Amino acid sequence: MSVSFSKSWPEIVRQLGISTAIFLMVPLLFLLVYFEWLHAPLSVFGVHVRVVAWFAMALAGVRILISLLPIETALRRMLSSLAVGCVFFGFVALYSGVVVGVKLWGRPASLQLVSIYFSQAAATLRVMDISIYWVVGVASLFALIVVGSAYSYLKKYDWALRFRESMSPITSGVVAASLLCLFSVYALSFENREWGAQGEPLSLALFPNQGDLVAQSHHVGLLRMAELQSKHDAARTSYVPSAGVHKSNIIFIVVDALRADHLSLFGYNRKTSPGLERIRSEGAMSVATSAVAVCNESFCGLRGLASSQTVANQAEHPFSVYDVVRKYGYKVNLVLSGDHTNFYGLANMYGRVDSYFDGASQKGRYINDDRILLDRLNAQPKWDGTPTMFQFHLMSAHFLGLRLDETPEFGPGRPYGVIRDWSTSTVESANNYYDRGVLQADAVIGSLLERLKALGYLKDALVVVTGDHGESLGERGLYGHVRGVWEESLRVPFIVIAFGKADPVLLRSSEVISQIDIAPTVLQALGMKVPDVWMGAALQTPYSRRYIDFQQAKLLGLIDTKSREQYKFWVDTQSGNTFTYSLLSDRKEEFDISGKVAPELMNEWREHLKQQSGALPAGVQYR
Known part of the structure; x- marks a missing residue:
């Protein structure tokens, strides 16, 4: 039975309005979290609402087409409920990926990164100590609730069915096709709109490289980045290698999330680094101290290590240590656990190298299983005398790293990535789990060195172990x-091990060291010229830099190396609150002494930080 257009139109508009309001509830709730909790720029609102409107338009077209199908009304309603459920699931998955990605990595999870972990879902869940049956059960229940709720709602308020009854089949088909064609046109041009540069979440999930300059943790303006890139390109072009250098092999071993104070090498009360202690007892270890990382995440930490730059001065394609040693005829081999290829374009930072391998390059093992490093090294030919640089990246200490059955436990422990409980037993469990990973990293380092020795690379080599x-x-x-x-x-370890004729790099352990000093120190040990564009200092020379700079998102700070108390000062640039600690007498940072510091000294610190505030999150300014 047909219904007249004039009588049904007000009801269609009313139901469409209600449906639209319900459809927008989840995106609007997410945007509230995105602004208030994740500090996204306000410009995201307009572009993301537009994206949501595209999908609402496509969903409307699909539902009208479903209403035209020559099947029972109940079946049409079920298909419409499934369509609504799929779109709802898509947005929930997107928003969950944004929130989880920002909290774990400082950036929204990209589709490429999620697909890697999804393809290894069983191993990922096992590492996180989550039952796959529990996940499937919760997901199924959630899907049942969503589809069931949609079905119940559509029994009373199905505007698409009323719309179909008010129009001829041809008119309804034309409207549906027009909506889907319009959505397709928008979808095809989506990447070119480059909304990821404004922080739009779907754009960052699909095209993560659009967020290289504007990310959740750090932001560098496009003009500033162009200036930085120009300086690094000029330094790369003008660099002239020094003559008469000693070309020892260089081995960088970077352990993800490795804190210095959990190594027994530095006095930790658990035997977490017996292998490194054995190397020290044999006299090969020339440096065993700690360094201050430039930030608290991999992206800027690895860039700081490779390019000797603080967060605010990191170019997109920096003049790195890999570029420098290649100018001296080195081969550069990167062997990396974890997924660097899809981790927000991190692999682009490494630039041109002779061989590149990471967890995403293989399918035989879990992506964060450090045995893939040994697998790769087992296929490496013996050293032919060509100076070579290796960089290994270990995930054993990371909470997503796979703990092997043969690695002893220090007590009951479980992954802590999703923990929100701070009871004594939970903290102890987290420490047990982490320390087991550190012990495993120590064992992997030993195996790597043993294999490198068998291949001849340690006949003349400098090895750096850090985080x-x-x-x-x-x-x-x-x-x-x-x-x-x-x-x-x-605080990460800085350990140097010298083999053969390599310079032992004897340094004073008491020096206040930044992560950006590591690469210059290695070059100095080999007689190589340190690039002028680098900010770090070779520690064989008198230490003259006053400040060690660090930043994590909106938190911007320094360590005053010339103060007797080794003051550590940082500012929450969003709230304006300041924090000051004496690292000499208060290593655990329990007592904020900001009120006891001379105003003149604090003003000096503030003025210095203003010069380092070029990488604050979007929408945050230094006060």
């Missing part, structure tokens, strides 16, 4: 990284 950033294990209510600039978040 990209630290890790929180329940201190101050924090777990993991990407948040905070406390000592446990930033």
Whole structure:
């Protein structure tokens, strides 16, 4: 039975309005979280609402087409409910990826990164100590609730069915096709709109490279980045290698999330680094101290290590240590656990190298299983005398790293990436789990060195063991990284092991060292010229830099190396609150002494930080 258009139109408009309001509830709730909790720029609102409107338009077209199908009304309603459920699921998945990505990595999770972990879902869930049956059960229940709710709603308020009854089949088909064609046109031009540069979440999920300059943790303006890139390109072009250098092989071993104070090598009360201690006892270890990372996440930490730059001065394609040694005839081989290829374009930072391999390059093991490094090294030919640089990246200490059955436990422990409990037993469990990973990393380092020795690469080599950033294990209510600039978040080991004729790099352990000093120190040991564009200092020379700079998102700070108390000062640039600690007498940063510091000295610190504030999150300004 047909219904007249004039009588049904007000009801169609009313139902369409209600449906639209319900459809917008989830996106609007997410945007509230995105602004208030994740500090996204307000410009995201307009562009993301437009994206949501595209999908609403496509969903409307699909539902009208479903209403034209020559099947029972109940079946049409079920198909419409499934369509609504799929779109709802898509947005929930997108928003969950944004929130989880920002909290774990400082950036929304990209489709490429999610697909890698999804393809290894069983291993990922096992590492996180989550039952796959529990996940499937919860997801199924959630799907049942969503589709069931949609079905119940459409029994009373199905505007698409009323619209179909008010129009001829041809007119309805034309309207549906027009809506879907319009959506297709928008979808095809989506990448070219480059809304990821404004922080639009779907754009960042599909095209993560659009967020290289504007990310959740750090932001560098396009003009500033162009200036930085120009300086690095000029330095790369003008660099002339020094004559008479000693071309020892260079081995960088970076352990993800490795905090210095959890190594027994440095006095930790658990035997977490017996292999490194054995190397020290044999006399090959010339440096065993700690360094301050430039930030508390991998992206800027690895860039800081490779290009000797603080966060605010990191170019997109920096003149890195890999570029420098290649000018001296080195081969550069990167062997990396974890997914660097899809991790927001991180692999682009490494530039041109002779061989590149990471967890995403293989399918035989879990992506964060450090045995893939040994697998790769087992296929490496023996050293032919060509100076070579290796960089290894280990995930054993990371909470997503696979703990192997043969690695001993220090007690009951479980992954802490999603923990929000700060009871004594939970903190102890997190420490047990983390320390087991550190012990495993120590064993992997030993195996790597043993294999490199068998291949001849350690006949003349400098080995550096360090971390990209630290890790929180329940201190101050924090777990993991990407948040905070406390000592446990930033303090990483700096260990140098000399083999054969390599310069032993004898340094004073008491020096205050930044992560950006590591690469210049290695070049100096080999007689190579340190690029003028680098900010770090070779530690064989008198230490003259006053400040060690660090930043994590809106938290901007420094360590005053010339102060007797080794003052650590940082500012929450969003709230304006300041924090000052004496690292000499208060290593655990328990007592804020900002009120006891001379105003003149604090003003000096503030003025210095203004010069380092070029990488604050979008929408945040230094006060």
